Amino acid sequence: MKVGKEELLGALAAVEWSLAQDEGAILAGYEATVARWLDGLAGLPGVTAERGYPSEAGQPHGRAIVRIAPPCPLTRDEVVAALWEGDPRIAVAKLGADAIALNPQTLEPGEDDLVLAALLRVLGAGRPSRPGPVTMLGDRWSVRPSPLFGGVPPRS
Numbered sequence: 001m002k003v004g005k006e007e008l009l010g011a012l013a014a015v016e017w018s019l020a021q022d023e024g025a026i027l028a029g030y031e032a033t034v035a036r037w038l039d040g041l042a043g044l045p046g047v048t049a050e051r052g053y054p055s056e057a058g059q060p061h062g063r064a065i066v067r068i069a070p071p072c073p074l075t076r077d078e079v080v081a082a083l084w085e086g087d088p089r090i091a092v093a094k095l096g097a098d099a100i101a102l103n104p105q106t107l108e109p110g111e112d113d114l115v116l117a118a119l120l121r122v123l124g125a126g127r128p129s130r131p132g133p134v135t136m137l138g139d140r141w142s143v144r145p146s147p148l149f150g151g152v153p154p155r156s
Helices: 005-020 023-041 076-085 111-122
Strands: 047-052 063-068 093-095 099-102 134-137 140-143
Touching (some): 023 111, 076 099
Antiparallel strands (some): 047 063, 093 099
């Protein structure tokens, strides 16, 4: 099997890009995202959120584990389905019989706020109890860009 110069240069570019990343800053960003999710979900009836470590694939970063139980009016599977059918569509991992896992690794800057807004909408949370990146404006959610990524707004 022959490998063309384009494939070799593509592999080299990928390795160079990967080595140029600031892994510490990336991991700190993931941890900040998980902390915002935990803070935003705190106090919802029947919802318990905690930091899970490592990720589902054993990567050295945290994720949010969200357990759903009464008095939350929805089951875990209903929450998963509502997130998937929403706009934007959000995929979460099922964990055990009553939990979902939120992984910050696959998100673009600002999408973590969209995930939190969708969870609050699905769980019927109304207004967050503390000022944060997600607030209600009338009957619509307002998402403030995350300072973690320099205030870059989510892509449309």
